[in-house]
Amino acid sequence: MNKQKALPSISSVKAGIQSMKEDTQFANDRLRWISNIKGFILGIFRLAIILGICYVILGPVIGIISSSFFSDADSYNPMVYLIPQEPTLYRYELAIKYLDYWKTMGSSLLYSLTLMALQVLVCSMVGYGFARFNFPFKKALFACVVVMIVIPTNTIMLPLYMTFAQFDVFGIISAINGSGVNLLSTPVPMYILTLFGCGLRSGLYIYIFNQFFRGLPKEIEEAAFVDGAGTWYTYFRIMLVNALPSVVTVAIFSMVWQYNDTFYARLFLISDDIIISKKIASIEASISNVEKILDPTILELFLDAGIVLVMIPIIIIYVALQKQFIEGVERSGIVG
Numbered sequence: 001m002n003k004q005k006a007l008p009s010i011s012s013v014k015a016g017i018q019s020m021k022e023d024t025q026f027a028n029d030r031l032r033w034i035s036n037i038k039g040f041i042l043g044i045f046r047l048a049i050i051l052g053i054c055y056v057i058l059g060p061v062i063g064i065i066s067s068s069f070f071s072d073a074d075s076y077n078p079m080v081y082l083i084p085q086e087p088t089l090y091r092y093e094l095a096i097k098y099l100d101y102w103k104t105m106g107s108s109l110l111y112s113l114t115l116m117a118l119q120v121l122v123c124s125m126v127g128y129g130f131a132r133f134n135f136p137f138k139k140a141l142f143a144c145v146v147v148m149i150v151i152p153t154n155t156i157m158l159p160l161y162m163t164f165a166q167f168d169v170f171g172i173i174s175a176i177n178g179s180g181v182n183l184l185s186t187p188v189p190m191y192i193l194t195l196f197g198c199g200l201r202s203g204l205y206i207y208i209f210n211q212f213f214r215g216l217p218k219e220i221e222e223a224a225f226v227d228g229a230g231t232w233y234t235y236f237r238i239m240l241v242n243a244l245p246s247v248v249t250v251a252i253f254s255m256v257w258q259y260n261d262t263f264y265a266r267l268f269l270i271s272d273d274i275i276i277s278k279k280i281a282s283i284e285a286s287i288s289n290v291e292k293i294l295d296p297t298i299l300e301l302f303l304d305a306g307i308v309l310v311m312i313p314i315i316i317i318y319v320a321l322q323k324q325f326i327e328g329v330e331r332s333g334i335v336g
Contacts, residue, residue: 061311062082063082064304064307064308065304065308066082066083066084067300067301067304068091068092068301068304068305068307068308069084069087069088069089069091070084070087070088070091070301071084071085071086071087071088071090072298073085073086074086074087075297075298075301076297091301091302091304091305092305092308092309094287094291094302094305095283095302095305095306095309096309098283098286098287098290099276099279099280099283099306099309100273101276101309103273104272104273104274104276104279105276105309105313107273107274107276108259108274108275108276108277109259109313111187111258111274111275112255112258112259113255114191115190115191115194115199115200115254115258116251116254116255116258118191118194118195118199119194119199119200119202119205119250119254119258120205120247120250120251120254122194122195122196122197122202123197123202123205123206123208123209123250124209124240124243124246124247124250125235126145126197126206126209127205127206127207127208127209127210127211127212127213128209128210128213128235128239130142130145130206130210131209131210131213131214132213132218132221142210145203145206145207146203146207147203148198148202148203148206149201149203149204149207153263154263157267160189160267160268161184161267161268164182164183164184164188164189164192164268165180165182165183165184166179166180166181166182167180167181167182167183167189168180168181183268184268184269185268185269185270185271186268186270187268187270187274189264189268190264190268190270200254200257200258200261200264201253201254201257204253205250205253205254208246208249208250209243209246209250212243212245212246213239213243216239216242216243220238220239220242221234221238221239224238244324245324248321248324248325249324249325251321252317252318252321252325255314255317256314256317256318259276259277259313259314260277260314261275261277262275262277262278262281265277265278266278276310277310280303280306280307280310283302283303283306284299284300284302284303287299287302
């Protein structure tokens with residue numbers, strides 16, 4: 001007669017269940033630890049990449065700012081790298097003097113701000129027209145806008161120069177004066193180009209506005225039309241107000257690029273007293289000739305001080321409008 005196997009006791013069953021729970025909890029804890037370790041390692045890796053990229057971008061700027069405070073002794077001391085032992089403001093004193101800083105900065109900001117305002121107005125109107133209206137050759141004209149973005153400006157240097165060296169409108173000026181008008185050595189060519197949507201980076205700004213207006217619901221305009229609003233009222237009081245993020249984005253882009261532009265300034269021979277980014281290029285020669293400083297190492301320190309002075313307004317503008325700028329870029333469709 002076979003012996004019956006003894007049934008497991010309740011206590012042993014409970015012990016087995018408890019052991020299984022402990023094993024499961026241990027396995028979960030182990031997976032969580034592994035996940036945390038992986039996240040920590042990836043975080044360190046991301047931090048290292050971000051710090052490396054920041055150093056590549058900000059390293060030269062930090063070096064320029066630091067060098068602008070170097071004394072003559074610091075510039076020749078191999079032990080001095082970023083922190084000067086004998087800091088001085090002499091570089092800034094001469095840079096302000098030979099740049100005629102306050103007057104030139106005022107003229108440069110006025111020039112950049114007026115072009116920026118004109119560019120925002122014109123490009124927003126063109127972008128709104130492409131986004132909302134149908135008209136003949138719409139696709140072909142928008143293709144021309146894209147071409148404006150793609151084609152390098154250097155390829156049209158000669159036609160631009162010749163156009164404004166003998167500026168004429170359908171032969172009318174020649175019929176009155178006998179020849180065209182020379183608009184070089186003045187900022188007038190830039191205002192004319194900007195007014196007709198062909199200014200610096202205008203193609204990009206039109207594209208940004210077009211993408212933004214296409215993303216706004218048409219019901220907004222339909223409701224305005226039902227209430228009796230006309231096209232211009234709807235555009236200025238409703239659509240342009242809703243497009244504030246893209247307006248800020250384009251305004252900052254335009255301001256910075258106009259402020260830093262030297263290509264058109266040299267092409268149209270615009271005075272150095274109007275564009276400070278062009279005048280900074282001659283500061284070393286001016287100081288060398290007048291102050292009789294011939295050492296290129298020392299002259300470079302004055303240039304660094306001038307560069308810092310030129311950067312200050314743009315940094316202030318960006319910091320003040322950083323939030324709106326990032327929001328406008330995200331919503332404009334040009335991310336990446």
